[in-house]
Amino acid sequence: MGRNHVRVLARNNNVLGCDVKEENHDASIECYSDISALLSEKNVDAAVIATPGPSHFSIAKTLIESGIESIIIEKPLATSVEKCEILQDLAKKQNTKITVNHSRRWDKNFVNLKTFVKEKSLGSLAHIHTTFGGGRLGCMGTHIFDTWCMLTESSPVKMFGSLDSRYKGDHKGRDVFDPGGYCIAEMKNGTRCTLDICEDIGTPVYHVLSFSLGKVLVDEQSGSWTVIRRKREYLEERLGSYDCPMITLPFQTFKSTFEDCLMGMYTDLEMGIIKCSLEDGKNAVEMCLAIHQSSTNELPVLLPMTDKIMDVKIT
Numbered sequence: 001m002g003r004n005h006v007r008v009l010a011r012n013n014n015v016l017g018c019d020v021k022e023e024n025h026d027a028s029i030e031c032y033s034d035i036s037a038l039l040s041e042k043n044v045d046a047a048v049i050a051t052p053g054p055s056h057f058s059i060a061k062t063l064i065e066s067g068i069e070s071i072i073i074e075k076p077l078a079t080s081v082e083k084c085e086i087l088q089d090l091a092k093k094q095n096t097k098i099t100v101n102h103s104r105r106w107d108k109n110f111v112n113l114k115t116f117v118k119e120k121s122l123g124s125l126a127h128i129h130t131t132f133g134g135g136r137l138g139c140m141g142t143h144i145f146d147t148w149c150m151l152t153e154s155s156p157v158k159m160f161g162s163l164d165s166r167y168k169g170d171h172k173g174r175d176v177f178d179p180g181g182y183c184i185a186e187m188k189n190g191t192r193c194t195l196d197i198c199e200d201i202g203t204p205v206y207h208v209l210s211f212s213l214g215k216v217l218v219d220e221q222s223g224s225w226t227v228i229r230r231k232r233e234y235l236e237e238r239l240g241s242y243d244c245p246m247i248t249l250p251f252q253t254f255k256s257t258f259e260d261c262l263m264g265m266y267t268d269l270e271m272g273i274i275k276c277s278l279e280d281g282k283n284a285v286e287m288c289l290a291i292h293q294s295s296t297n298e299l300p301v302l303l304p305m306t307d308k309i310m311d312v313k314i315t
Helices: 002-009 035-041 053-065 081-094 108-119 137-152 258-270 278-297
Strands: 016-018 030-032 046-049 070-074 097-101 125-131 156-163 181-187 192-196 206-211 214-219 224-230 246-249
Touching: 002 046, 002 258, 016 035, 030 035, 035 053, 046 053, 053 070, 053 081, 070 258, 081 278, 097 258, 097 278, 108 137, 108 214, 125 137, 137 156, 137 181, 137 192, 137 278, 156 278, 181 278
Parallel strands: 016 030, 046 070, 070 097, 125 192
Antiparallel strands: 125 206, 156 181, 181 192, 206 214, 214 224, 224 246
16 A cells, blocks of 8 residues: 555655565655654655554554654554554644545545435435455455445444454465454444455455435446436335335446545645544444454444453454
8 A cells, every 4th residue: 555655645745655674665765664763854744654554553653743743544543442542642632633544435436425325315224235355354344344434424333243264364474363254233323234255255345225215236346336216106105015116216426546535535634624534443443343352252242342452453
């Protein structure tokens, strides 16, 4: 992710890099191996943390305490609820602007979908089901958890899930623990959400949003967005009338690239607009950790979690 940020930011900014591993240094920019040396020698206006999840807390803490005014933290925000809350307190004390990069917050199609949900043209949103191949609840699952919170404008109150026993370790050989799994989430507003991000799925992310009167089907890779609703003359039929004919309705979509999302995030942060806050980032981390706890105890987990120090090396 770091190279993606460099590629986009370097067009109009003086960009510096920092990585403890010199083999990861980008030859196109000046790079340091020690963050303390960088901060002592250079005047830094803003920073992006794009390292593996277990290192986010210590780097963010250093940057906040050094007085950096604006920070972007890649997901996950941190690896425990306690660490997330420490960063929240520090940022408030230092008046630091921080946004967490859950990129669908800046994707025009998902922004439109959020508006579509609020308009209730298909009735009330009852359920979201997402499948996502390749595992990694921390790395990729937290993106989905944040998307659920964004679309429902709600937060989770209960999680039940299981880690995927097929997990064979990190695909890059790093010292982390980030298996796939599956879960059910109950949101505060009553919406149910389910995710299957197990290791035996090899397909791109796909969402099914079920409303009282229709569905929205989202294939992110192909850009196919399909809206299905009962025919108008059947809208007043009872919800249990399963033989009501359905029609397909138009849904305007845009070509929204990952680069577009990054540019939107940079622009918002420069203007002081925070679309994915530290609280949002914490919610996504907590949902992931709740699945780990639920899988261990084979019981549902109520949120907010009582165990704030539970720490898992998610990526």
